Amino acid sequence: METSVAIANSRAAWRSYLELTKPRVVALMLFTVVVGMLMATGSALPWRVLVFGPLGIALVAASAAAVNHLVDRHVDAIMARTRARPLPSGALGCTQVATFAVALGLAGMALLVVFTNPLCAALTFASLVGYAGVYSLYLKRATPHNIVIGGAAGAAPPLLGWVAVTGQLDPGALLLFLIILVWTPPHFWALAIARRDEYARAAIPMLPVTHGVAFTSLRILQYSVAMALIALLPFAIGMSGWLYLSGAAALGGRFVWLADRLRRDSRLAMPTFRFSIVYLFALFALLLIDQYFDLESSVAASIIN
CATH class of the missing domain: 1.20.120 (Four Helix Bundle (Hemerythrin (Met), subunit A))
Incomplete structure (x- = not known):
């Protein structure tokens, strides 16, 4: 019985961590990353760039999503469509979410530094700061034009995919x-x-x-x-x-x-x-x-x- 409960709890925790990454949003972003990469060149891509470039960008995007969950936890508890998220529901704690976000971000940036190029890594990090920091912490609550200004971070994925291949804008x-x-x-x-x-x-x-x-x-x-x-x-x-x-x-x-x-x-x-x-x-x-x-x-x- 105890083993069954432990397995059920681990599955619930796994689902909660996955929800932190906003997988549907990241999946669409990842698709635009790959399209950007394939549009950047008419020749075959090195498999390391094609595999680890999108993976690194996706991990950084997932890190930004987890930070957004952390920043918006009090707002999420008020709104009906978000009150069941991991933090408002109590499934995960702030320390767990923060640790998870940092781990994803570091892993993603490491892949980009090693397998793509400095410009791609720098622009991806700027997108992370823009969404998780500028938008989530400030713009969202400061102005009704939050989406117009903060949309730059969300618009970056195909550009990042392109730059991962070419190394230039x-x-x-x-x-x-x-x-x-x-x-x-x-x-x-x-x-x-x-x-x-x-x-x-x-x-x-x-x-x-x-x-x-x-x-x-x-x-x-x-x-x-x-x-x-x-x-x-x-x-x-x-x-x-x-x-x-x-x-x-x-x-x-x-x-x-x-x-x-x-x-x-x-x-x-x-x-x-x-x-x-x-x-x-x-x-x-x-x-x-x-x-x-x-x-x-x-x-x-x-x-x-």
């Missing part, structure tokens, strides 16, 4: 960064509209709390239009072809349509939020698929010639 990397930077506000504001009462109780100055739903919905629409247009730039600068362009236009049109409907019906906040996740994943998948087909076409043309 190229226009393509900055464009991938810009796409996620402009995507972040409508993504989070849609969720904030749906959870505005909870944010108000927690005294978090999200835009719907400080400026109202109508104002926030208009901003979501404006950012969605800008995002849909910016997402066409990879085609404009020759990073991608017609396959990507057609898909990006369709996805952007859908996002703008949902944002426009959200202005008239706030009940569409969660559908808009959920589609924003689908949008980002599909957009980066299109980038990768388009490049793959472009490479295949180039190889076929060289064989024919």
